Amino acid sequence: MAQVKLDAGAAGHGAEPRGKRTESGEATYLIAIAEALWEEMQRDERVYLLGEDIGAYGGAFKVTEGFIERFGPERVMDTPIAEETIVGMAIGSAMEGFRPVAEFQYADFMTSGFDEIVTAAARYHYRTGVPLPIVLRAPSGGGVRASNFHSTNPEPWFAHAPGLKVICPAFPSDAKGLLKSAVRDDNPCVFLEHKWIYRRIKEIVPDDLDFLVPIGSAKVQREGRDVSIVTYGMMVHWALEAAENLAQQGVSAEVVDLRTITPLDRDTVLRSVEKTSRALVLSESHRFLGVAAEVAAVIAEEGFQHLDAPVMRLAPPSTPVPFSPTLEDAYLPQVADIEAAVRKLSAW
Amino acid sequence: MVTKMSEAQDAAEADWRVGLSDDELKDLLYMLKLCRYFDERMEALYRQGRLPGAIYSGRGQEGTHVGVAFALRPGDSLFPTHRDLSAQLTKGLDLRRVMANFWGRIDGYTRGRDGNSHAGDWEGNRTFAVISHLPIAYPIACGAALAYKRRSEPKVAMAICGDGATSNGRWHEALNVSAIHRLPVVWVVNNNQFAYSTPNALEFDVPTIAERAAAYGMPGVRVDAQDVLEVYRVAHDAVERARSGEGPTLVESVSLRWRGHAGHDPARYVPKELLDEYMLRKDPVRRFAELLTAHEIVDDEELGRVQERVEREFDEGYEFAQRSPFPVPEDVTKGVFVEDGYWRSDPSREGGTG
Numbered sequence: 054m055a056q057v058k059l060d061a062g063a064a065g066h067g068a069e070p071r072g073k074r075t076e077s078g079e080a081t082y083l084i085a086i087a088e089a090l091w092e093e094m095q096r097d098e099r100v101y102l103l104g105e106d107i108g109a110y111g112g113a114f115k116v117t118e119g120f121i122e123r124f125g126p127e128r129v130m131d132t133p134i135a136e137e138t139i140v141g142m143a144i145g146s147a148m149e150g151f152r153p154v155a156e157f158q159y160a161d162f163m164t165s166g167f168d169e170i171v172t173a174a175a176r177y178h179y180r181t182g183v184p185l186p187i188v189l190r191a192p193s194g195g196g197v198r199a200s201n202f203h204s205t206n207p208e209p210w211f212a213h214a215p216g217l218k219v220i221c222p223a224f225p226s227d228a229k230g231l232l233k234s235a236v237r238d239d240n241p242c243v244f245l246e247h248k249w250i251y252r253r254i255k256e257i258v259p260d261d262l263d264f265l266v267p268i269g270s271a272k273v274q275r276e277g278r279d280v281s282i283v284t285y286g287m288m289v290h291w292a293l294e295a296a297e298n299l300a301q302q303g304v305s306a307e308v309v310d311l312r313t314i315t316p317l318d319r320d321t322v323l324r325s326v327e328k329t330s331r332a333l334v335l336s337e338s339h340r341f342l343g344v345a346a347e348v349a350a351v352i353a354e355e356g357f358q359h360l361d362a363p364v365m366r367l368a369p370p371s372t373p374v375p376f377s378p379t380l381e382d383a384y385l386p387q388v389a390d391i392e393a394a395v396r397k398l399s400a401w
Numbered sequence: 402m403v404t405k406m407s408e409a410q411d412a413a414e415a416d417w418r419v420g421l422s423d424d425e426l427k428d429l430l431y432m433l434k435l436c437r438y439f440d441e442r443m444e445a446l447y448r449q450g451r452l453p454g455a456i457y458s459g460r461g462q463e464g465t466h467v468g469v470a471f472a473l474r475p476g477d478s479l480f481p482t483h484r485d486l487s488a489q490l491t492k493g494l495d496l497r498r499v500m501a502n503f504w505g506r507i508d509g510y511t512r513g514r515d516g517n518s519h520a521g522d523w524e525g526n527r528t529f530a531v532i533s534h535l536p537i538a539y540p541i542a543c544g545a546a547l548a549y550k551r552r553s554e555p556k557v558a559m560a561i562c563g564d565g566a567t568s569n570g571r572w573h574e575a576l577n578v579s580a581i582h583r584l585p586v587v588w589v590v591n592n593n594q595f596a597y598s599t600p601n602a603l604e605f606d607v608p609t610i611a612e613r614a615a616a617y618g619m620p621g622v623r624v625d626a627q628d629v630l631e632v633y634r635v636a637h638d639a640v641e642r643a644r645s646g647e648g649p650t651l652v653e654s655v656s657l658r659w660r661g662h663a664g665h666d667p668a669r670y671v672p673k674e675l676l677d678e679y680m681l682r683k684d685p686v687r688r689f690a691e692l693l694t695a696h697e698i699v700d701d702e703e704l705g706r707v708q709e710r711v712e713r714e715f716d717e718g719y720e721f722a723q724r725s726p727f728p729v730p731e732d733v734t735k736g737v738f739v740e741d742g743y744w745r746s747d748p749s750r751e752g753g754t755g
Contacts, residue, residue, distance in 0.1 A: 127551060132578070133574075133577065133578060133581070135540075135574035135577070135578060137540050137570070137571045137574055138540040138543060138571065138574040138575055138578050139540075140540065141537075141538075141539070141540020141541045141542075141543060141544055141571070141575070142540060142541075142543045142544035142547055142578070143544060144540075144541045144544055145540070145541040145542060145543060145544020145545040145546070145547065145548070145558070146544040146545065146547050146548045146551075147544070148523060148529075148541070148544070148545060148548075149478075149544070149545050149548030149549070150548065151548055151551070153544075168534055168537060168571075169537065169540060169541075172532060172534050172537060173532055173534075173537050173538075173541065176532075177530070178736060178737070178738070178739060178744070179514055179736050179737050180511045180514045180515045180519075180530055181510070181511060181521060181523065181530045181744075182736065182743075182744025182745075183523045183524070183530075184739045215737050216737050216738070218738070239739040239740075240738045240739055240740075
């Protein structure tokens with residue numbers, strides 16, 4: 054393990070993100086992501102960042118604050134508001150041996166670069182055998198009253214584009230280890246950071262410069278006996294809160310965090326369902342033809358013999374993400390909704 | 402025949418060949434004739450129902466395609482469209498593997514995963530595998546050029562699109578970004594006067610595409626694509642300007658699309674007088690052959706030999722493609738991601754040719 058001594062909380066511009074950990078050494082999800090980028094840029098000269106306002110400003114959410122002072126404007130490249138060209142430049146430079154990490158200010162704006170992502174990047178290796186080691190980072194998801202165009206969960210769109218890996222971490226350590234894996238991966242990776250988690254969740258994060266979390270592996274975040282809640286992203290935290298409440302009501306819920314949408318870790322999901330015999334699939338992306346639909350289908354097709362109850366889904370309706378608190382709360386599955394669904398399943 | 406030339410005439414005599422040697426001029430002629438013949442024969446096969454998929458004829462635009470690609474060096478990269486097969490061949494794509502690509506065979510550049518001119522050979526000769534959505538490769542060319550600049554490599558990226566694609570937002574994004582960073586890139590617009598059926602007049606309201614370059618802060622040059630040497634000269638200047646670090650250039654090369662958008666399209670929307678003017682009086686291939694004959698670089702006998710050669714190579718390519726096996730169905734899911742190793746090993750040749 055490579056250990057680096059740092060003065061906790063002493064960071065300013067140009068300092069390592071690790072210096073921005075709390076005094077007890079915990080990193081927020083946002084700082085863990087910054088650490089991953091910093092370490093990979095130090096490790097590999099081919100890695101560079103591009104995106105809007107990531108340089109002097111440090112990014113819309115300040116993930117890359119201090120990077121331009123350390124790595125310079127060539128490796129922390131501010132771009133005009135031209136998302137197709139941001140992705141296209143990532144593709145072209147990757148074809149010439151670089152390992153670009155492009156930042157979108159919000160995952161919603163990935164639609165402005167959609168064609169380059171799903172038509173060019175996703176399909177190029179299948180058609181030609183040319184690897185495209187690209188990471189597309191974007192803050193996704195709702196729950197922060199950010200309204201229609203700053204709350205999207207685009208993971209199903211990209212999961213429908215064969216050739217992309219789609220990563221949705223829920224914890225700081227997973228975010229760091231998965232992002233480092235994505236930077237080292239030779240395929241285009243869509244890395245969706247949840248903005249609700251950014252500054253809310255912190256934990257002690259590994260210091261090992263080669264700490265990697267494998268892409269395509271789910272993790273049981275809480276063990277349980279009665280019902281499996283299969284989910285990812287912000288909903289992992291809401292599910293954990295629900296599981297804690299349910300435990301006090303005598304119901305034991307297991308929480309499976311997918312961590313990666315593509316490739317999907319079917320084995321971990323099926324093992325959990327084999328143990329609990331009941332499954333609630335929970336997602337923040339839309340219910341219709343969504344991630345939850347696919348996971349539910351996998352359980353129904355491959356785990357039917359283990360089930361004591363029908364597979365349930367809990368996910369938002371087919372509407373845009375609304376703004377007003379009453380509407381957004383009605384749109385997103387709430388902790389109470391999760392508890393009710395689990396109780397219903399456990400009573401089956 | 403001029404027997405006694407003044408110095409000015411000497412200079413003119415030297416200048417007409419824009420610095421190209423006899424052998425290079427003959428290479429140009431060979432490429433023009435090969436591309437013309439390929440285009441004609443493939444369309445005939447398509448009409449006979451012997452060619453699956455689609456064809457996008459570049460006939461009449463060989464002056465653009467061959468002229469611009471001839472200005473590139475082997476390490477330079479080319480980002481073409483579906484209509485630019487003549488440029489791809491000039492850059493070095495193997496005719497036999499191109500034809501295997503058209504027939505969906507394992508020896509095609511995409512191993513049957515894509516068809517027609519959607520071929521590329523990045524490792525071999527830095528040609529990007531064509532994508533239909535235009536100008537999708539313009540931003541990607543920016544990325545390749547950025548890599549050359551970052552590494553201080555004396556290389557250039559060249560991207561081609563048609564007049565149609567200049568209406569797309571990406572075209573403007575890419576030109577703008579390339580100018581901001583003075584990227585070593587050459588933007589070629591093959592203005593063949595029609596975007597599918599839509600004429601220039603319904604595509605833009607400025608007299609030329611080239612003059613848009615000023616809005617981005619780069620030079621724009623409009624050239625007559627009926628004169629391959631003039632196209633070459635303009636492209637060569639732009640390529641060497643980019644190579645020397647002076648940034649991008651927009652080259653508008655004006656021709657006429659002789660055939661429809663694709664094989665199914667009779668292109669009745671192209672006025673007959675316009676088509677006659679270009680086909681009968683402005684054919685870039687015939688004009689270049691006449692030019693080389695007038696300058697005694699080639700004679701009728703050599704022209705005959707070039708024609709025999711391109712016909713033989715076409716026939717060999719056709720036979721190669723027909724003998725190449727289809728990909729095996731079991732491989733359909735392979736190669737989506739890098740790690741299954743499909744593209745790093747030789748594929749199965751058990752797919753048969755039936």
